Amino acid sequence: MLTVPTVTRRNFIVGSAAALGGLSLGFSVPFPGGAQADAIAPEINAWVVVRPDETVVIRIARSEMGQGTLTGLAQLVAEELECDWSKVTTEYPTPGDNIARNRVWGSFSTGGSRGIRESQDYVRRGGATAREMLIAAAADEWQVPASECMVARGVITHGPSGRSTTFGKVATAAAGMTLPAEVTLKDPSTWTIAGKPLPRLDTAEKLTGKQIYGVDMVRPNMLNAAIRACPVFGGRVTGFDAVSGMPGVRKVVQVDDTAVAVVADTWWQAKTALDNLPIEWDDGPNSGVTSETIAAMLAEGLEAEEAFLGNEAGDARAALAGAAQTVTAVYSFPFQNHATMEPMNATAVYTDDRCEVWCPTQNGEASLAAAAEASGLPVERCEIYKLHLGGGFGRRGNFQDYVRQVVSIARQMPGTPIKLIWSREEDMLHGAYHPITQCKLTGGLDPDGNLTALHMRISGQSILAAVRPQAMQGGRDPVVFQGLHAGGDEYALGYSIDNLLIDHAMRNPPIPPGFWRGVNLNQNAIYMECFMDELAHAAGQDPLAFRRKLMANHPKHLAVLEAVAERIGWDSAPPEGVHRGLAQIMGFGSYVAAAAEVSVTDGQLRVHRIVAATDPGHVVNPAQVERQVEGSFVYGLSACLYGECTVNGGRMEQENFDTYNVLRMAEMPAVETIIMPSGGFWGGVGEPTIAVAAPAVLNAIFAATGKRVRRLPLMNHDLRAV
Amino acid sequence: MARLTINGAPRDVEVDPDTPLLWVLREQLGMTGTKYGCGIAQCGSCTVHLDGVATRSCVLPVSAIGPEQQIVTIEGLSPDGSHPVQQAWLALDVPQCGYCQSGMIMAAVGLLQQNGNPTDEDINAEMTNICRCGTYNRVRAAIKLAAGNSKTQAG
Ligand code: FES
Numbered sequence: 001m002l003t004v005p006t007v008t009r010r011n012f013i014v015g016s017a018a019a020l021g022g023l024s025l026g027f028s029v030p031f032p033g034g035a036q037a038d039a040i041a042p043e044i045n046a047w048v049v050v051r052p053d054e055t056v057v058i059r060i061a062r063s064e065m066g067q068g069t070l071t072g073l074a075q076l077v078a079e080e081l082e083c084d085w086s087k088v089t090t091e092y093p094t095p096g097d098n099i100a101r102n103r104v105w106g107s108f109s110t111g112g113s114r115g116i117r118e119s120q121d122y123v124r125r126g127g128a129t130a131r132e133m134l135i136a137a138a139a140d141e142w143q144v145p146a147s148e149c150m151v152a153r154g155v156i157t158h159g160p161s162g163r164s165t166t167f168g169k170v171a172t173a174a175a176g177m178t179l180p181a182e183v184t185l186k187d188p189s190t191w192t193i194a195g196k197p198l199p200r201l202d203t204a205e206k207l208t209g210k211q212i213y214g215v216d217m218v219r220p221n222m223l224n225a226a227i228r229a230c231p232v233f234g235g236r237v238t239g240f241d242a243v244s245g246m247p248g249v250r251k252v253v254q255v256d257d258t259a260v261a262v263v264a265d266t267w268w269q270a271k272t273a274l275d276n277l278p279i280e281w282d283d284g285p286n287s288g289v290t291s292e293t294i295a296a297m298l299a300e301g302l303e304a305e306e307a308f309l310g311n312e313a314g315d316a317r318a319a320l321a322g323a324a325q326t327v328t329a330v331y332s333f334p335f336q337n338h339a340t341m342e343p344m345n346a347t348a349v350y351t352d353d354r355c356e357v358w359c360p361t362q363n364g365e366a367s368l369a370a371a372a373e374a375s376g377l378p379v380e381r382c383e384i385y386k387l388h389l390g391g392g393f394g395r396r397g398n399f400q401d402y403v404r405q406v407v408s409i410a411r412q413m414p415g416t417p418i419k420l421i422w423s424r425e426e427d428m429l430h431g432a433y434h435p436i437t438q439c440k441l442t443g444g445l446d447p448d449g450n451l452t453a454l455h456m457r458i459s460g461q462s463i464l465a466a467v468r469p470q471a472m473q474g475g476r477d478p479v480v481f482q483g484l485h486a487g488g489d490e491y492a493l494g495y496s497i498d499n500l501l502i503d504h505a506m507r508n509p510p511i512p513p514g515f516w517r518g519v520n521l522n523q524n525a526i527y528m529e530c531f532m533d534e535l536a537h538a539a540g541q542d543p544l545a546f547r548r549k550l551m552a553n554h555p556k557h558l559a560v561l562e563a564v565a566e567r568i569g570w571d572s573a574p575p576e577g578v579h580r581g582l583a584q585i586m587g588f589g590s591y592v593a594a595a596a597e598v599s600v601t602d603g604q605l606r607v608h609r610i611v612a613a614t615d616p617g618h619v620v621n622p623a624q625v626e627r628q629v630e631g632s633f634v635y636g637l638s639a640c641l642y643g644e645c646t647v648n649g650g651r652m653e654q655e656n657f658d659t660y661n662v663l664r665m666a667e668m669p670a671v672e673t674i675i676m677p678s679g680g681f682w683g684g685v686g687e688p689t690i691a692v693a694a695p696a697v698l699n700a701i702f703a704a705t706g707k708r709v710r711r712l713p714l715m716n717h718d719l720r721a722v
Numbered sequence: 723m724a725r726l727t728i729n730g731a732p733r734d735v736e737v738d739p740d741t742p743l744l745w746v747l748r749e750q751l752g753m754t755g756t757k758y759g760c761g762i763a764q765c766g767s768c769t770v771h772l773d774g775v776a777t778r779s780c781v782l783p784v785s786a787i788g789p790e791q792q793i794v795t796i797e798g799l800s801p802d803g804s805h806p807v808q809q810a811w812l813a814l815d816v817p818q819c820g821y822c823q824s825g826m827i828m829a830a831v832g833l834l835q836q837n838g839n840p841t842d843e844d845i846n847a848e849m850t851n852i853c854r855c856g857t858y859n860r861v862r863a864a865i866k867l868a869a870g871n872s873k874t875q876a877g
């Protein structure tokens with residue numbers, strides 16, 4: 001469905017600067033009306049190409065990794081364009097084209113559940129602008145005022161005369177039309193393409209094996225590379241045998257200081273030779289690091305004097321000192337690997353004056369920068385061709401290690417295309433792991449069981465400190481506090497607590513952290529929502545009623561929570577042997593809640609049913625939202641039940657799915673999704689629900705067993721009755 | 723050299739006999755629909771049929787396969803995506819990233835060939851493939867839809 005971009009750089013250089021302005025988005029997104037028709041079909045503007053056969057090609061800047069953004073963005077453009085949806089196809093412009101055209105497509109970054117919400121305004125304007133230009137071309141041809149023309153499903157009709165024409169017929173003329181000064185976007189209540197549960201555009205080829213992922217890339221005369229980096233974080237290569245003598249091997253090369261790659265005719269030969277290749281490592285300074293030393297480092301932070309402030313009201317310490325009853329608990333959340341089903345990979349060809357890379361990436365521009373850096377060539381001489389991702393989950397955005405590596409290998413074999421594929425073992429050992437944290441919570445209750453004070457001390461890793469230090473705020477990492485902020489439209493805490501202190505003792509072990517689907521919302525929701533449950537029980541109150549008292553000023557948080565409680569039947573008794581738990585949070589701009597029904601028999605957990613509610617403001621494709629919610633439970637419950645990467649000798653101990661287990665079909669609960677968009681804002685849907693999966697289930701487990709699991713994952717705990 | 727029968731056609735491949743079928747399919751024969759996910763028979767991305775039985779090809783050396791044994795891959799399931807299981811998948815729009823789906827479909831077809839009307843427990847027992855995007859509930863629904871469809875067609 002997705003074609004490799006057909007528009008050449010040559011066609012892109014024309015007329016983009018003239019159209020700058022008019023939109024205040026932090027950067028300008030021009031819609032160059034004057035671009036030349038390319039070899040195949042005229043470009044109406046950067047977002048829309050109409051072919052003579054009426055095919056509408058919609059350009060998609062963000063990456064498709066399974067989350068449905070490709071279809072959703074196409075729906076938004078098509079909605080404003082008023083084209084025939086059955087004629088829509090899509091293509092990715094390249095990052096190089098974006099730069100050559102003054103970043104006409106804006107950001108390529110696909111993460112933080114921002115793919116749709118961050119670009120919805122300008123892609124809709126792109127569609128609307130193209131529509132006006134197509135109408136203008138028809139009106140021009142008929143010598144009638146454009147205001148007398150109507151458009152529906154790609155057909156333009158002149159009302160008074162009844163004449164009609166089609167997009168395909170006027171496309172060439174439309175490409176030469178001046179840009180409308182202003183366009184009005186439709187009210188979402190009138191949408192007929194956007195907002196509808198349309199099937200995805202990219203399904204058919206995924207059913208026949210025809211869909212090409214990065215790992216499937218083939219270039220003429222291509223060789224294949226397998227790589228091993230020092231398994232100890234911070235270690236480096238000190239020696240290796242540069243001649244392998246194994247079948248098919250063409251070259252053995254060092255990659256940076258840290259890795260050795262074998263290049264062979266086939267990847268299987270390269271991997272086999274690499275497995276047999278002696279490599280000497282200098283393990284570096286971290287070889288004594290273990291999960292225990294890291295846990296001790298974090299535990300110290302729980303009590304430390306100094307901490308960065310996240311959210312504060314009243315005087316929590318004083319109020320706790322004077323509380324009728326206090327409750328304290330310590331939680332922890334381990335490292336997790338993204339474990340995308342398609343391992344890291346990229347294909348590159350390097351010559352002295354050009355470097356091209358084909359890769360799965362969540363951020364084509366970051367890949368381009370990585371290629372330029374690793375090749376030593378200016379950005380204009382590098383190009384990235386994006387391919388469908390076999391999962392992303394945050395691993396392939398900021399972290400372009402696999403792109404740098406393939407370019408480094410290709411540079412040592414100029415002119416030969418090289419495909420680098422990481423083995424699953426390499427992928428597990430060199431992740432950008434979900435950060436590790438511990439959390440100590442102390443709550444104070446008054447004699448009536450009202451929560452009067454809460455201190456939440458987070459101790460542990462900062463992602464920004466490792467990957468985006470320029471985004472730190474005076475040494476403080478605001479991302480640590482996702483879901484816990486005093487307000488704002490992304491991560492606001494849903495409780496009003498008179499005396500509140502949420503702070504962070506930053507403790508950074510030498511393990512690379514990264515943005516892992518759901519990011520810090522994941523553990524913050526466990527900490528806050530499980531502890532709320534603990535407090536409710538300490539107060540002898542119903543967990544829903546207890547929360548409700550704190551949520552009067554947070555109607556949207558409360559609405560999703562009430563919705564799941566009602567649907568699960570919170571006020572009535574659950575079926576025999578079944579127990580319930582609740583959780584809610586706000587993240588990535590959306591309000592989410594979950595209610596779980598579980599049973600625990602002889603220590604065996606079964607999650608029977610989950611009800612999830614999401615208020616993302618606006619919904620572009622409810623069917624895709626449902627899929628994201630269901631998928632979020634798989635991701636969140638995988639982490640809750642099994643997810644843990646442990647450290648020994650400065651390296652990860654888990655190397656494959658035999659020791660890093662994930663949720664499978666047999667454990668998958670029934671999921672009921674309530675989508676309740678309240679309008680007025682745009683929230684993301686790919687991540688927030690993950691965060692409520694675990695706490696809803698953990699609270700239900702407490703209801704079933706009386707056991708509080710505070711140290712994740714669950715597999716390390718015995719749930720049998722004592 | 724090894725002689726294999728793949729999707730009904732004999733194929734001669736020049737390859738080390740230890741090479742797993744997965745990599746012969748992907749690299750020697752250019753049939754990339756069958757995916758690599760783990761290499762240790764854990765994830766099911768590499769599932770093909772060997773004499774009608776769903777088999778994880780990443781741990782199956784070509785030397786263990788006889789020339790008369792029938793190998794079917796996702797590419798050979800139907801010429802055009804018209805197999806009832808593919809149709810059920812299409813009807814329910816099952817895939818997300820899609821990477822695991824070749825293996826899921828091959829495992830589902832294998833299951834339905836043995837058991838035309840699987841219960842939830844049968845599905846749980848046979849469908850142990852990993853999907854990180856989380857399509858399990860739709861996979862289950864599509865298997866049931868396909869089972870219903872095949873019954874209708876047969877009846
Ligand atoms: S690649 Fe064969 S089971 Fe995972």
Ligand code: FES
Nearest residue numbers: 819820853854855
């Ligand atoms: S659809 Fe992405 S791994 Fe299954």
